[in-house]
Amino acid sequence: MVTTNIMIRSTSLNGADFKEAIDLGLVCAAFDQQVNLIFVDAGINNLIANQSASILKDKNQIDILKGLEFYDIDNIFLEKESLENSRLTMDNLLPTIQLVSTKELNNLNLNADNLVTF
């Protein structure tokens, strides 16, 4: 099975980066690829569980992440160092995230067939 890693570095407020990363992930999953979503740096902000985009009459992007398992995207990784460098804790974030060290993340990328960064 082909493995595609989608690495998200930018926040949910940075244009369409998050939406377009997820769009690519969904299409790759539909092609029976193993899709790993990897969040690093400011990308951690996409994982905050309690988002209130409705205040701005925007779409709540966290809902997209919650539904990904139905599209066979089960692996959502967060770099441990990115969490430590933020003011967030795991309690603030989506519960289904897997924490990985930078070394583990590098191994994930080395073993992937494709890597696309957003």
Add this chain to the structure above:
Amino acid sequence: MLNSSHCSFKNMTQEFTILVSASPLKTQSHLTSMRFIQELIQQNISIRSVFFYQDAVLVANEFYNPPSDEPQIREQWQHLSRSHDLDLQTCVAASFRRGIIDEHEAKQRGLNSFNLHPSFKISGLGQLAAAMSDPNVKLVHFK
């Protein structure tokens, strides 16, 4: 800089697909990716397609006309495509999101005009995903 005397892609893979996602206005990714493609061509390595995603699709806007003393990026893509029969695909969703519409879609939506440059074809993410699923195709992403 890629130097053919030092860098060989032969035997590594059979085909390449190039993904460009950066705006032509914000980075040098378009120029860099074209140099990479030229190097592949020099080494007789096949390129399945060039796929434009995210802000990179802005280069396909026919009304994108930078000043004459700046790099004419779209003209360079056009020249590369014509010279080597390269397929330049722009993502349909990314294009429509950024106001780049082809003739077919303009008719469907009852619009008076369209602005996709004829050197580019509107394509779906499925085309990119299919290439990524092929073990003989190597994806190189220019961001």
